[in-house]
Amino acid sequence: MQIASKDVSAVDMVRAALDKAKKYADYNIFISLSEDAALNRAKEIDEKIAKGEKVGRLAGVPYACKDNFLSKQGATTAASKILEPLKAPLNATAIEKLEAEGAIMIGRVNLDAFAHGSSTENSYFGVTKNSTDMERVAGGSSGGSAVAVALDIVPFATGTDTGGSIRQPASFNGVYGIKPTYGTISRYGVVAMASSLDCVGFLARNTEDLNLLMEICAGQDPKDLTTLPDYYTKTEKKEPKKIGVIKDFDSDAIDPAIREVLRQKLSELKSDGYDIVDLEMPILKYALAVYYIICPAEVASNLSRYDGIRYGYRSEDAKNLDEIFGESRSDGYMKENKRRIMVGNFVLSSGFYDAYYLKAMKARTLIIQAFDDAFKKCDYILAPVSPNPAFRIGEKVNDPVAMYMEDILSVTLNLAGVPGVALPVGKTDSGLPLGLQLIGPRRSDKNLLDFAGKIGFKIDDKEGK
Amino acid sequence: MKITREEIDHLARLSDLSLSDEEAESLKGDLENIIKYISQLDELDTDGVEPTYQVFEMENVWREDKILPQDADREKLLNLVPAYQGNIGIQDNQIKVPKVL
Numbered sequence: 001m002q003i004a005s006k007d008v009s010a011v012d013m014v015r016a017a018l019d020k021a022k023k024y025a026d027y028n029i030f031i032s033l034s035e036d037a038a039l040n041r042a043k044e045i046d047e048k049i050a051k052g053e054k055v056g057r058l059a060g061v062p063y064a065c066k067d068n069f070l071s072k073q074g075a076t077t078a079a080s081k082i083l084e085p086l087k088a089p090l091n092a093t094a095i096e097k098l099e100a101e102g103a104i105m106i107g108r109v110n111l112d113a114f115a116h117g118s119s120t121e122n123s124y125f126g127v128t129k130n131s132t133d134m135e136r137v138a139g140g141s142s143g144g145s146a147v148a149v150a151l152d153i154v155p156f157a158t159g160t161d162t163g164g165s166i167r168q169p170a171s172f173n174g175v176y177g178i179k180p181t182y183g184t185i186s187r188y189g190v191v192a193m194a195s196s197l198d199c200v201g202f203l204a205r206n207t208e209d210l211n212l213l214m215e216i217c218a219g220q221d222p223k224d225l226t227t228l229p230d231y232y233t234k235t236e237k238k239e240p241k242k243i244g245v246i247k248d249f250d251s252d253a254i255d256p257a258i259r260e261v262l263r264q265k266l267s268e269l270k271s272d273g274y275d276i277v278d279l280e281m282p283i284l285k286y287a288l289a290v291y292y293i294i295c296p297a298e299v300a301s302n303l304s305r306y307d308g309i310r311y312g313y314r315s316e317d318a319k320n321l322d323e324i325f326g327e328s329r330s331d332g333y334m335k336e337n338k339r340r341i342m343v344g345n346f347v348l349s350s351g352f353y354d355a356y357y358l359k360a361m362k363a364r365t366l367i368i369q370a371f372d373d374a375f376k377k378c379d380y381i382l383a384p385v386s387p388n389p390a391f392r393i394g395e396k397v398n399d400p401v402a403m404y405m406e407d408i409l410s411v412t413l414n415l416a417g418v419p420g421v422a423l424p425v426g427k428t429d430s431g432l433p434l435g436l437q438l439i440g441p442r443r444s445d446k447n448l449l450d451f452a453g454k455i456g457f458k459i460d461d462k463e464g465k
Numbered sequence: 466m467k468i469t470r471e472e473i474d475h476l477a478r479l480s481d482l483s484l485s486d487e488e489a490e491s492l493k494g495d496l497e498n499i500i501k502y503i504s505q506l507d508e509l510d511t512d513g514v515e516p517t518y519q520v521f522e523m524e525n526v527w528r529e530d531k532i533l534p535q536d537a538d539r540e541k542l543l544n545l546v547p548a549y550q551g552n553i554g555i556q557d558n559q560i561k562v563p564k565v566l
Contacts, residue, residue, distance in 0.1 A: 086545070090536035196518065196519045226521045292503050293503050293506070309553070309560060324562070326481055329480075329482050338480070339499065342482070343503075345476050346476055347503075356503065359509070362511035364516070366511070401498050416520065
């Protein structure tokens with residue numbers, strides 16, 4: 001991506017991004033823009049450049065922030081009513097690191113409220129439209145991030161991926177996205193969804209940019225004790241030889257266009273000299289059920305903190321303490337938030353804990369073992385991200401189980417803690433983007449990005465839309 | 466799996482949600498479908514398998530027992546409390562809430 005220099009000013013870059021953000025207002029990508037703050041930061045960077053001072057690796061680069069990161073610039077909503085835009089007194093570590101390198105947040109982008117969803121339809125701020133077909137969903141939950149990058153408003157956007165929330169919208173809009181190894185990037189200052197699954201990552205137009213963002217943001221953070229000590233930049237370069245394909249995913253449940261593009265890619269890889277290894281992973285059939293036990297359980301716990309007392313929205317009708325909690329939460333959450341909180345409390349409640357929550361934890365062990373075994377037979381796995389390309393707005397939003405099915409292929413990585421890169425590989429006959437995900441063992445992120453860049457589509461930065 | 470209205474009301478209480486009748490009925494249908502789906506785990510044999518609660522590969526990350534400067538102090542946090550209304554708000558540098566007992 002382009003950084004500011006004596007020839008290209010940060011102010012021009014930021015202004016161009018803000019202009020495009022406004023031009024594409026109909027897509028409903030941004031929840032808020034911070035025009036003045038962004039332009040002021042750009043001026044500071046231009047002044048530094050004029051004085052010949054050192055600027056960072058992302059000097060003047062405008063970016064879009066998924067609105068579940070805290071930052072002192074602007075306010076955070078998590079696309080919900082209950083945060084009643086929160087003027088956070090702190091910066092998320094990832095935001096801090098990006099901005100220390102000169103990146104400039106131009107605004108906050110839409111998501112499913114609290115990242116609960118796979119379409120960016122469950123937002124208090126309305127639906128974000130797909131970048132290639134406005135009647136279709138952006139995917140989710142990082143839908144605003146994906147469309148902002150696909151329409152070339154910004155070269156990159158932040159995202160979070162708990163069960164596919166970076167990879168699925170990336171593939172619905174034909175851009176790259178990385179869900180790193182669990183613990184690579186600090187979660188400090190990111191609105192928690194399901195803490196044992198949540199990963200901070202990015203969406204961008206090529207894998208070189210994603211690699212740079214990972215180099216900048218990875219690393220141990222004393223404010224998040226589940227961050228790995230610096231490993232990312234120290235990764236030894238490794239070329240893959242064997243590419244695995246999960247036979248259990250090659251079924252009628254997957255759209256023929258996606259199966260075809262996967263077959264094509266595999267045959268290209270084969271003729272380029274890679275070994276293609278068939279993998280049987282029957283346990284993955286249960287991954288979605290495991291996910292929709294663990295995720296709601298952790299959601300119920302994480303979302304119990306929003307009580308209408310200390311910050312955020314408080315119902316005006318409430319008279320006593322129970323009503324403040326109950327009514328603020330009922331008004332403040334979207335329906336999907338309530339579903340997950342209630343399912344979570346169901347699987348955790350006495351009498352059901354062993355049959356659901358504990359059983360899911362045991363099944364998680366089996367899923368991890370299946371990936372461990374798979375990576376003894378191959379270096380990486382190439383798989384679909386979702387069972388279908390972008391679907392129509394409204395098609396699944398009232399049928400939670402149909403919506404959950406969107407995540408059937410993507411949640412497996414979060415359960416196992418392994419990294420995945422979504423890469424654009426083609427288009428349907430009607431022009432909808434088709435993506436695949438490249439999956440690697442833990443700590444393979446850097447090499448994975450390198451290989452994904454080799455086999456994915458090249459998106460011309462200048463072309464845009 | 467059938468869920469009774471009493472069970473929905475119980476879950477709503479556990480979840481601190483005040484649901485309207487209409488919403489409770491609609492969530493009842495949704496939860497039945499979701500729980501039916503996740504109940505397919507019944508058929509999976511997990512006897513003798515150890516549960517995995519987290520996938521972070523390290524344990525016991527230690528730090529010095531020292532108080533470090535925090536990003537948000539008392540004043541900044543109290544600034545976030547919604548405006549005083551009825552019987553709740555900030556008083557004497559603390560958050561006052563309605564009587565609990």
